[in-house]
Amino acid sequence: MPQAGNTFTIGLTMAGAVSAGAYTAGVLDFLFAALAAQDERDPQENDLRVVLKAMSGTSAGGVCTALAVPALINGVRPFHPGEPSLPILHRLWVEELDFLGDDARPGLVSDSDLSGPHLLSVLNGEAIEAAAGRVLTGVEWTGSTYPFLARDLDLFVTCTNVSGVAYCIPFDSRRPAVGHLMANHAFVGHYRLTGLGTADIGSPWLDIWRDAGVPLELPQAATPHAPARIDFHGEGTGWDSLRRMSIATGAFPFGLAAKPVGATGSHLGVLDPAAGAMSCGGAWPLEISPEARPLPLRHSCSASFGFVGVDGGMCNNEPFEIVRYCLRASDPEHPWKLLQNPREPEKADRAVIMIDPFPEGPDGAISQTVEDADLAMVRVLAALKATLLNQARFKPEELVAAIDDTGRSRFLISPSRDGKHGAKALASGFLGGFGGFLDESLRAHDFALGRHNAQSFLKKHFNLAQVHRDFGKLPGGREVNGDMESPILRLPDRLAADIPQPEWPRLNIERIQDLLEATRHRVAKVSARAMREVWRGRLWQSVFRAFWTGVGRAKFTRWLERTIISELIARDQVRELSSAAQSGSRAGAEAEVRRAALAALMAPGPDLRTVDGLAAQTGLSAADVQQALQRKPEHPLFEIWQGAEHKGRATFCLRRYSPRVTGQLPGLRHLHAWALGGVTYDIAQSR
Incomplete structure (x- = not known):
């Protein structure tokens, strides 16, 4: 009709x-x-x-x-x-x-x-x-x-x-x-x-x-x-x-x-x-x-x-x-x-x-095989949310x-x-x-x-x-x-008449840090309120407040901070990392390699990364990664810290996230594993 x-x-x-x-x-x-x-x-x-x-x-x-x-x-x-x-x-x-x-x-x-x-x-x-x-x-x-x-x-x-x-x-x-x-x-x-x-x-x-x-x-x-x-x-x-x-x-x-x-x-x-x-x-x-x-x-x-x-x-x-x-x-x-x-x-x-x-x-x-780890209760529970949502929308x-x-x-x-x-x-x-x-x-x-x-x-x-x-x-x-x-x-x-494509927006580090500071403030307030509502007893509140304040909150806020900044870097939305490429002091391809390497270093994961691990994570060559790590930092946030060798390979992280104590004492870098006991390395170390 x-x-x-x-x-x-x-x-x-x-x-x-x-x-x-x-x-x-x-x-x-x-x-x-x-x-x-x-x-x-x-x-x-x-x-x-x-x-x-x-x-x-x-x-x-x-x-x-x-x-x-x-x-x-x-x-x-x-x-x-x-x-x-x-x-x-x-x-x-x-x-x-x-x-x-x-x-x-x-x-x-x-x-x-x-x-x-x-x-x-x-x-x-x-x-x-x-x-x-x-x-x-x-x-x-x-x-x-x-x-x-x-x-x-x-x-x-x-x-x-x-x-x-x-x-x-x-x-x-x-x-x-x-x-x-x-x-x-x-x-x-x-x-x-x-x-x-x-x-x-x-x-x-x-x-x-x-x-x-x-x-x-x-x-x-x-x-x-x-x-x-x-x-x-x-x-x-x-x-x-x-x-x-x-x-x-x-x-x-x-x-x-x-x-x-x-x-x-x-x-x-x-x-x-x-x-x-x-x-x-x-x-x-x-x-x-x-x-x-x-x-x-x-x-x-x-x-x-x-x-x-x-x-x-x-x-x-x-x-x-x-x-x-x-x-x-x-x-x-x-x-x-x-x-x-x-x-x-x-x-x-x-x-x-x-x-x-x-x-x-x-x-x-489509998964070709099912590993034993895929059957673990925690992993199945983690996957069920997406499963139910996708099925409801099918x-x-x-x-x-x-x-x-x-x-x-x-x-x-x-x-x-x-x-x-x-x-x-x-x-x-x-x-x-x-x-x-x-x-x-x-x-x-x-x-x-x-x-x-x-x-x-x-x-x-x-x-x-x-x-x-x-x-x-x-x-x-x-x-x-x-x-x-x-x-x-x-x-x-x-x-x-053709509407021009908008210019790609980028945030400067100061703006990002202001956002992160406000976010940390909100996390602290919400977590304290959640503990009061979930854990009614004073003893339990004291225990979990001590754990959260001493360890949990710092780890969570660091994870959130690294997630946000790494995604902004990977998407070319940090002004300090794009201005150099726009000014012509580096070729666009070199700037992209630099951003990819920094985004990988910033992302949550192992405490210390190797060149091979970063190459595997980003899809870049080891030579490109090595060259990117050696460049002068565009901002103190992007200063790279080199740790001691692990299994014959040099290790790296951003200085901001270097292992405590030894990260502030360059002469004692080789002691970082002993000092922390829990330092993790990327998967490339197992090759």
């Missing part, structure tokens, strides 16, 4: 990203600017009109999904290379969320959250809520509408329900309440904004399930001369619920504080007679009759309940299928079935665009559909820069995605890269066949792999 007229309908899915939400925000910034500029094109040409019907997101993607609404209400600014088109998204992701913060805003490693009765998270979750409150203050609607939005714009934000919702599978029709119980922990908050868009595009899937979502009500009689303010803190309103859900979806387990989430049976699809037999959630992305679906236990349409909500990415890090079902057309021959979205380049009339800053996913390597239906690589019903926007992709192209692509919170310059880069990649995607990849079954012959055709294709969203001239 084709769309009415020359309308191409899209849905957006935004994956989890932690601090790389800045990249997702940048993609949205350019994409919405391009959608808003469609009326600037030549009306004489047979251009498609692209309309957005639905958005879904989880974790950082869920935050972007939720904040896109107030950003649109506030107005899409005309595109300018140096200014954001959606200031709210830029302000939150680039300016507000930071490790250090300042006097006006708490940072993620500040301690303003530690005065409560319980330790809630490793990082300061209050900083997230405070930032959301600041950017949502003063959002006003002037009454303006957008032709590129569906009149009913559907938003889906996921989170993980820690306790879960119980369902029963009966095996005896005579006793329907007796059967196999299972719990669903994946919660989806469905919200519907009506009136901001004007395009009349519905969703048969949601109609079949009678799911109208939680209403987001716009103020009445808003005008440019008398704009109406949106209250995101109004108790019991859809706006307050959306704000709360946007925080809960990003509550990274342990890292950020879990959040209480309130719901009713209607959120789970239990029909509410008072609402005209419509629910405010609960549609399942399955082709089954809604009447045949199982209902949750112990919940009714009027019962309210609460649960602890954490990161939506725990269960579904890419809620792609929700938006895909939202776009599907109805099957006129069956009351509850849906048609597949057309995939062929000459037939596709709707598509889901996924924005995924980290598309790499799990390591695809989607066979989407995998099968993706086999058709010519399909135009699904697209992906992911980071790309200088031949690097995914995390390697992002300035925030380290520390499990938390790296961007170290400094605003890292997030600013990723936001700008998102705009750059979004423009490239629309110009080069978001195409259909030039001659289309329903749309006729489209303008702007060009040959792609032997076929003539045309862009689905053709950019006006002012948006088509």
Whole structure:
């Protein structure tokens, strides 16, 4: 069933990203600017009109999904290379969320959250809520509408329900309440904004399930001369619920504080007679009759309940299928079935665009053998977390559909820069995605890269066949792999001029050391609080406090410090190590060797390394490593200390991490093994 007229309908899915939400925000910034500029094109040409019907997101993607609404209400600014088109998204992701913060805003490693009765998270979750409150203050609607939005714009934000919702599978029709119980922990908050868009595009899937979502009500009689303010803190309103859900979806387990989430049976699809037999959630992305679906236990349409909500990415890090079902057309021959979205380049009339800053996913390597050590209890337990997460996110239906690589019903926007992709192209692509919170310059880069990649995607990849079954012959055709294709969203001239790739950001050592000092302060506060809560007895508290203060905390903070600095060095994000290469005093290749060797020395691991060990770790030749170790240090932090030979090989480490006592007495280097007794060497020593 084709769309009415020359309308191409899209849905957006935004994956989890932690601090790389800045990249997702940048993609949205350019994409919405391009959608808003469609009326600037030549009306004489047979251009498609692209309309957005639905958005879904989880974790950082869920935050972007939720904040896109107030950003649109506030107005899409005309595109300018140096200014954001959606200031709210830029302000939150680039300016507000930071490790250090300042006097006006708490940072993620500040301690303003530690005065409560319980330790809630490793990082300061209050900083997230405070930032959301600041950017949502003063959002006003002037009454303006957008032709590129569906009149009913559907938003889906996921989170993980820690306790879960119980369902029963009966095996005896005579006793329907007796059967196999299972719990669903994946919660989806469905919200519907009506009136901001004007395009009349519905969703048969949601109609079949009678799911109208939680209403987001716009103020009445808003005008440019008398704009109406949106209250995101109004108790019991859809706006307050959306704000709360946007925080809960990003509550990274342990890292950020879990959040209480309130719901009713209607959120789970239990029909509410008072609402005209419509629910405010609960549609399942399955082709089954809604009447045949199982209902949750112990919940009714009027019962309210609460649960602890954490990161939506725990269960579904890419809620792609929700938006895909939202776009599907109805099957006129069956009351509850849906048609597949057309995939062929000459037939596709709707598509889901996924924005995924980290598309790499799990390591695809298959183990050839199983060693005895692999069966050890500790190693199996350590691997189970990734196993359960990956299985929860595995989607066979989407995998099968993706086999058709010519399909135009699904697209992906992911980071790309200088031949690097995914995390390697992002300035925030380290520390499990938390790296961007170290400094605003890292997030600013990723936001700008998102705009750059979004423009490239629309110009080069978001195409259909030039001659289309329903749309006729489209303008702007060009040959792609032997076929003539045309862009689905053709950019006006002012948006088509190439956006330059942002400069790669680098931090200086002083900034890094300030960050590390603040982090050490947070670690000390959190660890002391954790010991008080976990170990209630005074004796146990004294024992573990003595151990942690004397040994554990120093080892942990050193491990954290070395991890952060080594990753920054390896990614060429330390200014002192890049300035020499840029000035031409060393060739670029030599600078890369130097960085690789220093990153290996800095990384947690053996106390002392050999040239052979470093060569094996970095993939460099022993001669290159030896030469890199002999260079004059660019900063005292990178001064290299040479220890005594071990099994005929010289040993090295950074002076900052040299063995105690003997590290300060060069004349006694050969005594370091005796002095410590626990010095470790890299694996190359066993050859």
